[in-house]
Amino acid sequence: MAASSNSSLSGSSVSSDAEEYQPPIWKSYLYQLQQEAPRPKRIICPGEVENRPKYYGREFHGIISREQADELLGGVEGAYILRESQRQPGCYTLALRFGNQTLNYRLFYDGKHFVGEKRFESIHDLVTDGLITLYIETKASEYISKMTTNPIYEHIGYATLLREKVSRRLSRSKNESRKTSVANEEHTAVEKISSLVRRAALTHNDNHFNYEKTHNFKVHTFRGPHWCEYCANFMWGLIAQGVRCSDCGLNVHKQCSKHVPNDCQPDLKRIKKVYCCDLTTLVKAHNTQRPMVVDICIREIEARGLKSEGLYRVSGFTEHIEDVKMAFDRDGEKADISANIYPDINIITGALKLYFRDLPIPVITYDTYPKFIEAAKISNADERLEAVHEVLMLLPPAHYETLRYLMIHLKKVTLNEKDNFMNAENLGIVFGPTLMRSPEDSTLTTLQDMRVFSSD
DSSP: OOOOTTBOOOSOSSOSSTTOOOOTTOBOHHHHHHHHSOOOEEOOOSSOOTTOOTTOOTTEEEEOOHHHHHHHHTTOTTEEEEEEOSSSTTOEEEEEEETTEEEEEEEEESSSEESSSOOBSSHHHHHHHHHHHHHHHHHSHHHHHTGGGSOSTTOOGGGHHHHHHHHHHHTTTTTSOHHHHHHHHHTTTGGGSOHHHHHHHHHTOTTOOOOOBOOOEEEEOOSSOOBOTTTOBBOBSSSOOEEEETTTOOEEOHHHHTTSOSBOOOOGGGOOOSTTSOHHHHHHHHTOSSOHHHHHHHHHHHHHTTTOTTTTTSOOOHHHHHHHHHHHHHHGGGOOOSTTTOOOHHHHHHHHHHHHHHOSSOSBOTTTHHHHHHHHTOSSHHHHHHHHHHHHTTSOHHHHHHHHHHHHHHHHHHHTHHHHOOOHHHHHHHHHHHHBOOTTOOHHHHHHHHHHHHTO
16 A cells, blocks of 8 residues: 555544643644545455455455456445455455545555555554555645645744743752753653653753764654654554654654754663663763763772773673673662672773673774774874874764773873783773774674784
């Protein structure tokens, strides 16, 4: 079915999330069209059909021709039947009456019914969604094509009062950590307003670290009516009406998602882990310059471990390192990694290295990796340094800041080389494969590339 990928549901204009604030800005035209769309009318086969698939009901009429199907539908808008193809036995077709003609769609089943990308629990839902989509796209094709031309996203004047309210609350805890301030806010006012208003409030917060981050949009089925937070239009259909950012909760049409700026403000409620979480996502969610696990581990290492022999080279017990990982995932910045709990500093260094290894995108990102390798191959020392500096400037701000902070720390480690026996070369061997990985995800390729750096 020419099913639109940016479809949504019928109902009243009240949000499905009872606490979510819905200002009276939403455009009702597409919602009204959905209400007007033809309703499905199942044409039941009067007799029992031999060899009827168990997942079809009495709307299945067996092997009949297109002409017979057309006659059975009787010109009734929204009427439908299922039939088996005469030319291809074992293949099934949905015959649907719409727009004074009979439309035929190849029908599939894999546990759910589908004719395109969307999967449905029942034929009735599939037909309902299809009729809504066909009706809206027929009646409002020009309107839909222009939805993104005058978005409300950058003109959120209706959010002014809430933005000021949230900004005031965010600024109350100036003496607290940034993470605590934002987390507390997200559990009070932010829960009660849309992600669009939340974005505005955080954007205007002076304590906010303005790292650019793309939205992590995924197809989403909304329960109850929803409006696009980019164009303010209704998201139509029964399922998969639009996309939702899994990091900040922004809800938009699929076509509108291509126009949304890279200004995602991750919501702590949606970030389930510290480890294995995208670096920029984590720092924006906690409103910090760097991942707090990096700050906390380095602070602990510098407080009691700089003179430890083989620092970063000697491994701690794996099970204890996993305990530290779980503590950060569970407790965040409240994780206790003090000497009372983990007297062996190698457990803390192991947890820090594990954090870097678990990043889905390494500190030195995949797209800058080949540029670093090429820069390292330059024979002239001054030109090589300049080339490396230029590549560093290409890193995302959160990655750059994390790398900068780590390098300052590792410099302190080398200043204690007489005690810990860890010079720059030794640290390079340890951290090279941890901070940068080949886009080919090949350990051999990474090790070969590391030789370029170690030879310099």
